[in-house]
Amino acid sequence: MEQSAWSRQPLKLSANRVWRTYTGGRLIEEWQGQERGQDSMLPEEWIASVVRARNAGREHLVEGLSTVELSDGRKALLQDLIQSEPAKFLGEQHAAAFGGEPGVLVKALDSAERLTIQVHPDRAAAKSIFGSPFGKTEAWYILGGREIDGEAPYILYGFKPGMTRERWEKLFWDQDIPGMMEALHKIPVEPGQVFIVEGGMPHAIGSGCFLIEIQEPTDYTIRVERTTPAGREIPEFMCHQGAGFEKMFDCFKYNTYTLEEVLTNYRLEPKVLHHSDGYTERALITYGTTAYFALSAINIRSGSYRFVEEDRFSILIAAAGSGRLAWEEGELEIRQGDQIFVPASVTSLSCSATPGEPLQLLQCLPPDARA
Structure with missing residues (x-):
């Protein structure tokens, strides 16, 4: 390749x-x-x-x-x-x-x-x-x-x-x-x-x-x-x-x-950014607290969570549960304890949980390049 x-x-x-x-x-x-x-x-x-x-x-x-x-x-x-x-x-x-x-x-x-x-x-x-x-x-x-x-x-x-x-x-x-x-x-x-x-x-x-x-x-x-x-x-x-x-x-x-x-x-204090039947997204650390990094928790219960496409990389940690990452060119099974580096060039990234097994993802973000 x-x-x-x-x-x-x-x-x-x-x-x-x-x-x-x-x-x-x-x-x-x-x-x-x-x-x-x-x-x-x-x-x-x-x-x-x-x-x-x-x-x-x-x-x-x-x-x-x-x-x-x-x-x-x-x-x-x-x-x-x-x-x-x-x-x-x-x-x-x-x-x-x-x-x-x-x-x-x-x-x-x-x-x-x-x-x-x-x-x-x-x-x-x-x-x-x-x-x-x-x-x-x-x-x-x-x-x-x-x-x-x-x-x-x-x-x-x-x-x-x-x-x-x-x-x-x-x-x-x-x-x-x-x-x-x-x-x-x-x-x-x-x-x-x-x-x-x-x-x-x-x-x-x-x-x-x-x-x-x-x-x-x-x-x-x-x-x-x-x-x-x-x-x-x-x-x-x-x-x-x-x-x-x-x-x-x-x-x-x-x-x-x-x-x-x-x-x-x-x-x-974590802040709820989005809550629905399918998933809950919470901001744990924001650029408003420090420009050096950010962290969010995504709890997926059903359906699919789609990541916002931005010109930056992220690091994903499967904190609990299991599921599947999917992107434009493929997919990847993930389970608790897995760690994933997501390059900035990845497009159309989404994640779903294994049925009956909720998935918690931690998304770690780099320094705010605008700061």
């Missing part, structure tokens, strides 16, 4: 598990159809990724890059396909603004233990400290979760009133982990909730969280705990990402919040 044909069809992505400093992943494996999932040091699935993971001691491994399952039986790196024809894969307007960079990264994440307390740089800090045009603002859509040691899923989020940079640095140098945890709000989470985590906001995903994360396309994670909750030592590089221990504190924003302010400003 000629090269340009790949940009005219949805592309199924292979599973792409990535090593991290914490354990998890059992719910990802069960979600993808494995009968007995297991937790491991591969707790994240990176989706439509052209980003290499920054894991100290594993630099010799190519971790994080997504592979496409081509219809002729071959496999190819998604980034190679995109680079071959950026405008056809990403859209002309997007390619004019970002070149061959999709500008977004999506993950499925399942935490069997609390992640270390961390922060990601905003774009200004990423540019000045790491020389990167992208920071790591992100958002979470809670898919589900599980109790771990009797505790329900939760997150740590935002400095409580009274925190200062001087106090935060002292907590780090003293490695006062209880003090760090107490400095952040602890918030129980439930399926369907959405949180935006802007660059500079301190946070930690707690144990038992199963979620979809959409973010800017970098792996800059500043960690302030030098050992994980399970007792694994964090290499210095994994704390400061090469910036150094003093400079890494420039990545934090030291604004403080009451719990009410956190929930009002950073827990987003």
